[in-house]
Amino acid sequence: MQLRFDPITDEDDEDRFLxxxxxxxxxxxxxxxxxxxxxxxERAGSAGVFVDWKYGYGDAQLDVVTRHDAAEFLLEWCPRKVSAPADAAVGLAAGVATYVEFMADTGRLEGGAATAAEVMTFVADITDDAVAAMGDVSKFGIAKSLFATPLDSSDGSPLPDLFSLDDLGDVTDDEFQEVLRQRMDAFNALPFDERKRVTDAAIHPAPMRVPLSFVHVHPSDDDVAACVATSELVRMVDALVEWLGGSGRPVTGTGAFKLTDVAELVDLLGTGDRLPPEGKLRTSRELPILTLVATVAEHADAVDLLTTKMRVGSEWSSRPVAERGFLLADALLDLGAFESWEYGTQLFEPMLELLDDGVPHWLVGLLPPGTEMELDDVIDMAVEVCREQFPMIGRSPSTDLWTGPIRNHLHELFGILEMAALVEIHGRREETGPDGTTRHDGGVIRGTALMRAVLPPFAHAAGYDFDELPDLAEADGEVIVMAYATGALDASDIVGRWRTGATPSERTAAITSVPATTDDPGLRVGAFGLLEELGDPVAAEPAVRQLLDTPAASHAALYLVAHGLAEPADVDGFVTIGVLVDHLSLLLDEPELMAEMFADANDGAAGDLIDEMWRHDQPETLAVLEALGKALPDKRLAKAARTSAMKHRSWLANRR
Incomplete structure (x- = not known):
């Protein structure tokens, strides 16, 4: 019996599957x-739903069942697609368990009884979650949302919904169809805005929120303008605008350029599109970059597309070049790089839409200045997302036919982002194949000032939460210190752009207000690091001295001594091991660096730092001692750290 299918490339595959x-x-x-x-x-019926899902939405391999399959089916697909009460998930879960047990018992399941036991145990563990998901309206698809929305009949009485069907008892198909008809009539009678609210929630469910621990500092206007000056997309649109002239140029009824103008435009704009042999081009829309430039230009109001003419947008030429670059980059992210492409195959349309939707996810990690990523790592991640979203491709026998083009399209996508000056790509290798097409490999990708200006609203819409600092000039001290401590802001930006009209004493007072009250060691360390960058210890002295009565007293005392503003003997009583604990706690995720920092400090210390540390009352002390016990290469010191960790626990317990 055939158990593996390939619905992508085999036209007769579905008939054999049925x-x-x-x-x-x-x-x-x-x-x-x-x-x-x-x-x-009942079990066979529920198993049949799972089998249909495996073929239509999964990998079409009926002899392969994984925990991922069970989770995707029970927690994602069924809640979205299966119009049934929440407790129907119990029967659907039983159907999955029954199917894998049956397939193992008949010798058909890959992995046999061991795999069946693993999947069955997993299904039992997530059944309650599946019931909750089936009742979660935020997961419903359109049809299911319509069935769950509270509706009234024409006489004002409530109509049965998805969750009250059981109250009807046994109903015939005709009775069920009548309930469905009444609900559709009632739904269509709702105001447009109410209908749109229901359908939009199903089509565009709210993304899961992901908090990010950095402060995004908006770039300066000068940095954005300098970046826009390098934009190939701006240059191409400017060339298109100049070509259109004052009266515009004729286009076809579908909005494409006239074929007689195509060669001139490709050359004038420098799109790099490969023109087919004469007479083979059917429409200018077959040229992806030329079409993309025109589409983005229209979306940004650089041009207006009329019935038979394209003309320059009324306000475009009067806009500053930096604003034009921002609007074009914003339009590109809003539309998607592949929005106007001819897909070639129906399957590639949703796949390229997925890649376009993924751009905020690929780029959000580049928002902090100075960050970079290996382009191949980003592309590997994107390919894996495609495999997960289209498992019939990722696991089918023809998978290599698809992953290669996906990688090529991703390189094209990042090339378009570079063309718009949203990213910089360094060290990418390219090779021209026998067919004249270019293949890319490797490279490092970095975000630009323009990307940092344009991307934030798209990242928020994609589900990412992070603090923003749109106006650096008037930001409060805590935001400035956090931005500096997390690497979102360089000291040079703070010195040159933050509260430039304030006195040095006013600026240092704003910074020292942070360690006076914070419990965050990163902010304490960051505040004093920033004071060093401002470089005016005399102006800072009054505010720093006030910190001698706060949890930041050790930092304050060492700062005063380092700058000759206090004698060591005068502030010695304020100095504790806390400063070292603060610095070490910031390296808990980098144990080798933490061990190296401690070793350097220990070599220059007069006493036993580890013994001193276990009596230090600070929340981070225990984590630091435990980490040192694992990371220190000196076995004697590592053992001492583990012993001190135990002593610290006992000391804390006795103090309660």
Whole structure:
């Protein structure tokens, strides 16, 4: 019996699947009746839903079932697609468990009984979650949302919804269809805005929120303008605008350029599109970059597309070049780089849409200045997302036919982002194949000032939460210190752009207000690091001295001594091991660096730092001692750190 299918490339595949499906489920029904007494065929029916999902939405391999398959089916697909009460998830979960047990028992399941046991245990563990997901309206698809929305009949009485169908008892198909008709009539009678609210929530469910621990500092206007000056997209649109002239140029009825103008435009704009042999080009829309430039220009109001003419937008030429670059980059991210492409195959359309939707996810990690990523790592991540979203491609026998083009399209995508000056790509290798097409490999990707200006609203819409600092000039001290401590802001930016009209004493007072009250060691360390960058210890002295009565007293005392503003003997009583604990706690995720920092400090210390540390009352002390016990290469010191960690726990317990 054939158990693996390839619906992507085989036109007759579905017919063979349906034959196998019926045969397999008939056999399963007989087996389940004997095994469970499933006379009504409920388990076989639920297993059939899973089999249909495997073929239509999964990998089409009926002999392969994983925990991921079970989770995707029960926690994502069923809540979105299956119009049934929440507790129907119990039966659907039983169907999955029944299917894998049956397939193992009949020698058909890859991995045999061990895999069946693993999947069945997992299904049992997530059944309660599946019930909750089935009742979560935020997961409903359109049809299911319509069935769950509270609606009234024409006489004002409430109509049965998805969750009250059981109250109707046994209903015939005709009665069920009548309930469905009444609900559709009632839904269509709702005001447009109310109908749109229901359908939009199903089509565009709210993304899961992901908090990010950095402060995004908006770049300066000068940095954005300098970046826009390098934008190939701006240059191309400017060339298009100049070509259109004052009266515009004719276009076809579909908005494409006239074929007689195409060669001139490709050359004038420098799009790099490869023109086919004369007479082979059917429409200018077959040229991806030329079409993209025109589409983005229209979306940004650089041009207006009329019925038979394209003309320059009324306000475009009067806009500053930096604003034009911002609007074009914003339009590109809003539309997607592949929005106007001819896909070639129906399957590539949703796949390229997925890649376009992924751009905020690929780029959000580049928002902090100075960050970079290996381009191949980003592309590997994107390919894996495609495999997860389209498992029939990722696991089918023809998978290599698809992952290669996906990688090529991703390189094209990042090339378009570079063309718009949203990213910089360094060290990428390229090779021209025998067919004249270019292949890319490797490279490092970095975000630009323009990207940092344009991307934040797209990142927020994609589900990312992070603090923003749009106006550096008037930001408060805590935001400035946090931005500096997390690397979102360089000291030079703070010195040159933050409260430039304030006196040095006023600026240092704003910074020292942070360590006076914070419990965050990173902010304490960051504040004093920033004071060093401002470089005016005399102006800072009054505010720093006030910190001698706060948890930041050790930092303050060492700062005063380092700058000759206090004698060591005068502030010695304020100095504790806390400063070292603060610095070490910031390296808990980098144990080798933490061990190296401690070793350097210990070599120059007069006493036993580890012994001193266990009596230090600070929340981070225990984590630091435990980490040192694992990371220190000196076995004697590592053992001492582990002993001190135990002593610290006992000391804390006795103090309570």
């Amino acid at each position: 034959v196998v499906r019926d045969e397999l489920l008939d056999e399963l029904a007989t087996w389940a009746e004997t095994r469970f007494g499933d006379i009504e065929g």
